[in-house]
Amino acid sequence: MRTYLEFEKPIAELDGRIQDLKQMDTQSGVNVAEEIERLEAKADQLLTDTYGKLSRWQKTLVARHAGRPHFSDYAASLVDDFTPLAGDRSFGEDAAILGGPARFRGRSIMLIGHEKGADTSSRVKHNFGMANPEGYRKAIRLMEMAERFSLPVIMLVDTPGAFPGRGGEERGQAEAIATCTDKSLSLGAPVISVIVGEGGSGGAVALAAANKILMLEHSIYSVISPEGCASILWKDAAGKGDNKAPDAAEAMRVSAQDLLELGVIDGIIHEPLGGAHRDLTQMIERLGDAVETAIEELEGMSPAGLRKHRRDKFLAIGRNGLT
Amino acid sequence: MNWLSNITPPGIKNIFKRTDESADTLWVKCNDCGDMVFHRDLEAGQQVCPSCGFHMRIAPEERLKLLYDESGYTLIDLPDPVADPLKFRDEKKYSDRLKDYRKKTGYQDAMIVAVGNIDGLGVVTAVQNFAFMGGSMGMGLGEALLKAAEEAVMRKHPLVVFAASGGARMQEGILSLMQMPRSTLAVQMVRDAGLPYIVVLTHPTTGGVTASFAMLGDVHLAEPGALIGFAGPRVIEQTIREKLPDGFQRAEFLVEKGMVDLVVHRHDVRATLSRLLHVLTKDGAQSAKPKSVVALEPPTRLTPDLTMIDKAAE
DSSP, X not given: OOOOOGGGHHHHHHHHHHHHHHHHHHHHOOOOHHHHHHHHHHHHHHHHXXXXXXXXXXXXXXXTOTTSOOHHHHHHHTOBSOOOOOOOSSSOOOTTEEEEEEEETTEEEEEEEEOOOSSHHHHXXXXXXXXXXXXXXXXHHHHHHHHHTTOOEEEEEEESOSOOOHHHHHTTHHHHHHHHHXXXXXXXXXXXXXXXXXXXXXXXXTTOXXXXXXXXXXXXXXXXXXXXXXXXXXXXXXXXXXOOHHHHHHHHTOBHHHHHHTTSOSEEEOOOTTOGGGOHHHHHHHHHHHXXXXXXXXXXXOHHHHHHHHHHHHHHTTTSSOO | OOHHHHHSOHXXXXXXXXXXXXXXXHEEEOXXXXXXXXXXXXXXTTTBOXXXXXXXXXXXXXXXXXXXXXXXXXXXXXXXOOSOTTOOBSSSBHHHHHHHHHHHHXXXXXXXXXXXXXXXXXXXXXXXXXXXXXXXXOHHHHHHHXXXXXXXXXXXXXXXXXXXXXXXXXXXXXXXXXXXXXXXXXXXXXXXXXXXXXXEEEEEEOXXXXXTGGGOOSEEEEOTTOBBOSSOHHHHHHHHTSOOOTTTTBHHHHHHTXXXXXXXXXXXXXXXXXXXXXXXXXXXXXXXXXXXXXXXXXXXXXXXXXXXHHHHHO
16 A cells, blocks of 8 residues: 555545556456556656655655655665674664665675664664664764775665654763764765755764765755744744744755755755655665765775865855855 | 922932933843842853852853953954855744844854963864854854864964854754754864864753764863753653753763763863863963962861860860
8 A cells, every 4th residue: 555645645546546447447347458548647747747846845745755765675675795783882772773784786885874664663663763872873883894994884864863862862962973973074985875865953964974965856954854943933833833844844945956056965866756655676776876876986085085075075065156 | 201200309300310220231130049140240250140150141252351361362254154045034034133133242143263362372262152043053153163273273272162052053954954064074173183172061052063063072161050962951851751850961960971071160161271271282381370270179177187186185
């Protein structure tokens, strides 16, 4: 069963009719193949139109779609020989951030990323992709290991944000995020980050201080969730029960296209028609192509060269091309 | 004019006339204990409440005056990045908000940078201004901190940052978030140059500021009672659906948890920084006796004074 988003209602209706016709076709023997073909073409067109002009809030919903490929899907299909490693060697294991060495199209790499989980029990296990300090410290540990063995680091970002909990604060959530960003920025190995779903605030930045930052076409990356922003800046409306999150998403310009225009990211990976959740295999393949190109571009660089590349890239953000 | 003013002689009127120094500005209510403090006492006490020791907000330039030698300090010109790149508008236009705060505070943005001497040692200081949009971190702040780092490296001076912030400036969207890695680069520049970087965490320091440059110091000092954390207490309480204990995320709590080195009373901040910086930079010349050295409390006697016992025995 496909989960349709609110704005996909017309598409859901068409898909429903196609399903009914297909059933009729097999059960009654009445030939409706032509009609099915016509409706399928119409559904494709509707999907193209709808996804061609998603609002920033609609993109937010797509970015959070439960059926979207998650870290575990990439770990299973993007790479071979993935060994998940656990623990920060200090406090514990945090399943909100997963990672380990793997082989990617013949190269040894370190794969790290947020895992949100796909159903209720796995979501709870992975804390909805909201990491605690241990998660960031595990990421630091894996980055250091990658540097020792000169492995490119590939990070997949998909988090609503770092977990705002009591234990996390006690164990230095802020310090863990800061040090993770610090480590990533100073690493002597290539770092490539892809925002695959939701890039939520500091919890995302910690895994996105990279040489190359890519985003999936309908992913979002923002300083605060649209809901959070709305509750602070549209206090009056929020008090009256108005949902101002769509306005906040527009005002903050959270889409991949916005970020490319603002000079924050390096490229956009196109999603299959109707979003990544409609064709996981194709999505993972496309992400692989983009990551491979990025690795090839960085491969010849020295550790010092990689550090300088990263530094120059972040220093340039906001200095050029804005009006 | 009412009937009273018509019948009261002018001399008496003058006695009751409100002057510019009205009661509102002469007496300040302590945010913590509620005591009314005379403004001169508050100023003399560096905005620390004489009744309860609560550290009230202090203006950035007042902070610099207290920190540097009598020879003073020089404010560093800061870059002026594109204002309002997103043309952000919520219930109010961001460009108007910026204008209002600039007019109200007299500052361009939420951080100022200065250079001067502390007991003869050259130090670059960046001070966050909570009064300017909650000390929020946007492009202006990122550029200010980068400038401070460049200045420190160029002059071979240590860098001190006084942090105070509600977090990132949402109105600059992703560009404000990008100040987390960018401010981290500022720290790396100072570190790579082998210069000390000390953070003084003041009330409150939260969000993206804590989760970047404010938690990357060689040394973390904090003023008593300062709220320091990643998520704000209200957000945590809403998430975990329980009340947080008293003192949670306060400076003293962070020392206990290993995130802050020392809680330092505002009156001792200068002396502590001077001592640390002189030792870390191996600058011995001026450090023998910092001007405002803190007198140590005499040790409490655990055993009775023997001479007293002798006397009693006589």
